[in-house]
Amino acid sequence: MALLNSPKTYGAVAKLLHWLIALAIIGMLAAGKYMTDLEIGQDRFDLTQLHKSIGLTILGLTVLRILWRLVNRQPALPAHMGALERLAAKGTHLVFYFLMLAIPLSGWALASASKYNIPTVYFGTVEVPHLPYISTLPRDEKKDAEDIAEDAHEMLANLMIVLLALHIAAALKHHVWDRDDVLTRMLPFRRHQE
Ligand code: HEM
Structure with a gap:
């Protein structure tokens, strides 16, 4: 499998980054909700440390992914897609990149x-x-900042859950309904006709 994308399919690097980040985010969404329901104690502390480490790794991988995307052409969308559907696909992907940066940054804050x-x-x-x-904010301003960051982190994570559901539904629609290669060209270990 080629490392770079081609006009028709994704290369190994784009696929690896896509699936690593996707699995990590899905795990983090579930673990984040579970962790904040735990009582304050050692388990919650250890899980939060792990959560922060994986979250910062996602942030780093997302920066790499954006750079990789900037220097690599994207495979074209199928010709049957209308202007509105193309706009929806590009808009969703843009919001995904925003969330992949904003969720870890709000967590860091x-x-x-x-x-x-x-x-x-x-x-x-x-x-x-x-x-x-x-x-370094004074104590009372820090409390306000903490409340804002907490609300933002939770709200953005919830938005990510909605977007993920739409993304998966769209990928399945392409595969089952349109019978095009939008899903299969991102699957790992799958050779694609050039
Ligand atoms: C894509 C990456 C991330 C995802 C998907 C994610 C997701 C979540 C979710 C779903 C929660 C629970 C929110 C709630 O319902 O109250 C949470 C809590 C939290 N996250 Fe993240 N997070 C990410 C990255 C980070 C990073 C990078 C940090 C810090 C460096 C961080 C720090 C925290 C903290 C401190 C909490 C609250 C823990 C507590 O109240 O005990 N997160 N996160």
Whole structure:
């Protein structure tokens, strides 16, 4: 399988980044909801540390993915798609990129605004600095920042759940209804006719 995208299909790098990020985000959405329902204690602390490490990894992979996309042509959309459907597809993808950046950044802001000043230790190795400005706010302003970041993180995560459902429904519609290659050209281990 080629590393680069071709005019008709995705290459190995784009596929790897797509599936790594997709699986990590789905796991993080479920684990995030589970974690915040736990009582304060060691389990919640450990899970939150893991959550922050995986979230920062998603942020890094998303930056790589955007750079890769900028230097790589995108496979064309099928000719049968009308202008409105093309616009919906491109709009959804743009919102996905926004959320893949905004969710981890709002989480980072939330961790930085915490009144307990809990360090973020990346997979138990190095300490990741808190975001500048937020972490040095006076106590009462920090509380406001924490509330805003918490609401934003939760709201954006909920929006991601809705968008994921639409994305999966659209991919299945292409496969089952339109019988085109929009789904299969992103599947791993699948050779594609050039
Ligand atoms: C794509 C990446 C991420 C996803 C999908 C995600 C998702 C979530 C979700 C669903 C929750 C629960 C929200 C709720 O219902 O209250 C949550 C909580 C939280 N997240 Fe994230 N998150 C991500 C990245 C991050 C990052 C990078 C950090 C910090 C560096 C972070 C820090 C937190 C914290 C501190 C909480 C609250 C924990 C608590 O209240 O005990 N998240 N996240």
